[in-house]
Amino acid sequence: MSHYDFCRKNVGRPVKIVTHDGLVHRGIIRRVSPSKVFIDPFDARRGVGGYGYGFFGYGRGLGLGIALGAIATIAFLPFFFW
Amino acid sequence: MTIHATDKWIKKFTDKKNGKSRKEQYLLHQSIICEPLSHFFEDIQPAFIQEHLLRHGLFSPNLNKEDSEQWMEQNYLSKVNKIYQNCKKAWNGPEPAIFVFPSNEEIRELKEWYNGNTGLSYPDKLFLFLQKKAGNREIIALFLHEYSHICRLNYFPKKEMEYTLLDAIILEGIAEWIVRKKVGSTYGNKRIEMISDELLADLWQTWIASQQKMTRDHPKHDMIMYGFNGVPKNVGYIIGYNIIQRYMTKQPCSITTLLQTTNQHILAAIDTLLGK
Numbered sequence: 577m578s579h580y581d582f583c584r585k586n587v588g589r590p591v592k593i594v595t596h597d598g599l600v601h602r603g604i605i606r607r608v609s610p611s612k613v614f615i616d617p618f619d620a621r622r623g624v625g626g627y628g629y630g631f632f633g634y635g636r637g638l639g640l641g642i643a644l645g646a647i648a649t650i651a652f653l654p655f656f657f658w
Numbered sequence: 659m660t661i662h663a664t665d666k667w668i669k670k671f672t673d674k675k676n677g678k679s680r681k682e683q684y685l686l687h688q689s690i691i692c693e694p695l696s697h698f699f700e701d702i703q704p705a706f707i708q709e710h711l712l713r714h715g716l717f718s719p720n721l722n723k724e725d726s727e728q729w730m731e732q733n734y735l736s737k738v739n740k741i742y743q744n745c746k747k748a749w750n751g752p753e754p755a756i757f758v759f760p761s762n763e764e765i766r767e768l769k770e771w772y773n774g775n776t777g778l779s780y781p782d783k784l785f786l787f788l789q790k791k792a793g794n795r796e797i798i799a800l801f802l803h804e805y806s807h808i809c810r811l812n813y814f815p816k817k818e819m820e821y822t823l824l825d826a827i828i829l830e831g832i833a834e835w836i837v838r839k840k841v842g843s844t845y846g847n848k849r850i851e852m853i854s855d856e857l858l859a860d861l862w863q864t865w866i867a868s869q870q871k872m873t874r875d876h877p878k879h880d881m882i883m884y885g886f887n888g889v890p891k892n893v894g895y896i897i898g899y900n901i902i903q904r905y906m907t908k909q910p911c912s913i914t915t916l917l918q919t920t921n922q923h924i925l926a927a928i929d930t931l932l933g934k
Contacts, residue, residue: 627780627826627829628884630772634764
């Protein structure tokens, strides 16, 4: 399966992406374009925090865009093994 | 006066947004609404504040003039101020910066489960996002919820990112218990309900027991609080409410005492948690 197909099928799931330059990204797949996958990095909310009544996921998705061509490996992060 | 004149910001935004593209409206929302807020967040860019607040229910750049005018007519700022003054006096509470904004009425989940009203609190600031037809009791319920957080966070001060999952569970449990006690059982988050001792023990073991000390910058923290793929919706809130409900039945005390009671003292009184 291509990285594109994998990402399309798994929007909303937590993944670990390693790019060819050796960088490791962990986050939730938000959307996929023909050339990039956008993830919500796990450290993005760090610092803004606060105690919210609810979390609604609305927003433009200032995710981190990773070029599909730069991806070496991509794997799911099972909830209990992060 | 700690309530900020957000009505002026909102008016400025809706006056200026006409005829602008979607992207320009987004940036306008960022500069008029979120930039002034950046003084209250340390080292965080307005774009991240905007994204964060949008996810927690702040009105989107789609807000139109008509809806915002209807919202203004409700005089929410002065209503909130009255509630705030009463609460501050009754609980001898702190003086946070308070920001009241319209909520995002396009979000179904927010409308259906929270009746269009939500909020966000920090040790030094409080946000209320209200729909244009929020009733007085709904505002009181929301304010009590958020302000109780601020009181407790100030009684147990730590760096924000050092607060743990257990802190959050107890914090939310206390807030929802106060709402039901003071405003009525039909107020507050509609997903939060009484559960059996067995289910409470089961949820506690599955989601909290081994992760109590997880700090709030861990990605799983918010997933357990709010729910996620495979994690039941609002499970952290449900567990918290049920713990406080049992604690207050067993050892009744005043709200001000409850706000200052340590997590450990509360947990020690709930033996059903361990399935005993």
